[in-house]
Amino acid sequence: MKIHVFPYGPLQANSYLISFANCAVLVDPCVSLDESDWGGLRIAGIFCTHGHFDHISEGERLRRITSAPIYAHRLDCPMIEGIDERPFIMKMPRAVISPPILRLEDKDILSPKTLGVAEKADFQIEVLHTPGHSDGSVCFLIRDTDPDTSEHAALFSGDTLFAGTVGRTDLGGSMTQMIASLGKIALLPDDLPVYPGHGPSTILGQEKRTNPYFTALSGNDII
Numbered sequence: 001m002k003i004h005v006f007p008y009g010p011l012q013a014n015s016y017l018i019s020f021a022n023c024a025v026l027v028d029p030c031v032s033l034d035e036s037d038w039g040g041l042r043i044a045g046i047f048c049t050h051g052h053f054d055h056i057s058e059g060e061r062l063r064r065i066t067s068a069p070i071y072a073h074r075l076d077c078p079m080i081e082g083i084d085e086r087p088f089i090m091k092m093p094r095a096v097i098s099p100p101i102l103r104l105e106d107k108d109i110l111s112p113k114t115l116g117v118a119e120k121a122d123f124q125i126e127v128l129h130t131p132g133h134s135d136g137s138v139c140f141l142i143r144d145t146d147p148d149t150s151e152h153a154a155l156f157s158g159d160t161l162f163a164g165t166v167g168r169t170d171l172g173g174s175m176t177q178m179i180a181s182l183g184k185i186a187l188l189p190d191d192l193p194v195y196p197g198h199g200p201s202t203i204l205g206q207e208k209r210t211n212p213y214f215t216a217l218s219g220n221d222i223i
């Protein structure tokens with residue numbers, strides 16, 4: 001698979017285009033991409049790591065021009081659909097995507113078959129529910145199962161894990177949940193590339209060794 005990053009705007013939220021032999025998927029629809037960006041490939045799905053406005057602002061338009069379904073964790077869907085009226089959410093800028101948004105759960109695995117890709121395609125998208133930044137934050141572990149490609153797996157970590165730090169937990173999230181989510185991510189292999197919702201990519205092993213939130217975990221014998 002090939003991974004293209006499109007950083008965007010003052011908040012520099014990253015949009016990712018992950019392309020396979022015959023189709024592609026988008027992670028975090030927050031950049032005004034168009035057909036020229038995916039070069040004629042079919043977009044099989046649009047995946048939201050969470051519901052904050054800076055990650056979903058182009059979702060409605062991208063769904064219209066690609067006809068691809070939008071996926072997000074069940075717990076962030078009310079925020080994305082603009083019907084979550086918790087006070088801290090009402091204070092944030094909002095981007096809204098109209099239903100349907102397809103609900104994801106922890107451990108869901110999406111394949112070309114479940115995405116309705118008729119062409120031969122070898123990949124899978126595994127959902128890791130990683131609350132802490134928001135209730136419905138997820139990481140997507142995307143594996144290319146075609147042996148001819150150079151990069152076989154990558155983690156799209158949204159605002160859960162950044163290079164050197166983690167996402168803020170004061171927007172309705174919880175540090176206790178964040179720590180538990182990092183414990184879950186820590187079980188993944190050290191050589192896994194990580195593509196965060198903001199900032200540069202990193203390698204999971206480096207985060208385990210140097211990111212203070214991970215090193216605090218190991219000090220507590222959690223990992």
Ligand SMILES: [Zn+2]
Pocket residue numbers: 050052133159
């Ligand atoms: Zn966020």
Ligand SMILES: [Zn+2]
Pocket residue numbers: 013052054055159197198
């Ligand atoms: Zn963000």
